[in-house]
Amino acid sequence: MATHPDRFAGISYTWPGGEPVGPIGPDFDVAQVVLVGTVLDPVAAERELRPVFGGRNLCVTRVPFSEAELAGVRRGLAPADQPAGRGSLQPGVYLIVTHEFAGRVLVGVVVVDGGMYRRLIDADGGRGIIDVQAVARPVG
Secondary structure, three states: OOOOOOOEEEEEEEOOOOOOOOOOOOOOOOOOEEEEEEOOOHHHHHHHHHHHHOOOEEEEEEOOOOHHHHHHHHHHOOOOOOOOOOOOOOOOEEEEEEEOOOOEEEEEEEEOOHHHHHHHHHHHOOOOOEEEEEEEOOOO
């Protein structure tokens, strides 16, 4: 999926019967479900991914935005002189969490003022991807 960020977003593993405890044995994969998000038709994407995941339980679901689109939003939140990544947030931004299956990027900011609001709008590109969580708002 990393080779096609324009087509996929999100991979998650779950165990419908509860997460296994104890040593991993031969039945470990039997009860495991792999969830993959795609912006493509889920049936077509599942056919493409089935050989990659073999006999595992695979669930492919449609997501609103690809990893490439979400990464573009995250890059827009990094300072212009630094690549997006851990420890490279714009001043005033303390948290960025991507929810691939929801197609959202949660951005924690210290204060939402006019300048911060414009930076968030620019990063989002008007797509409604960013959810803002502010610690404070200006008074007055």
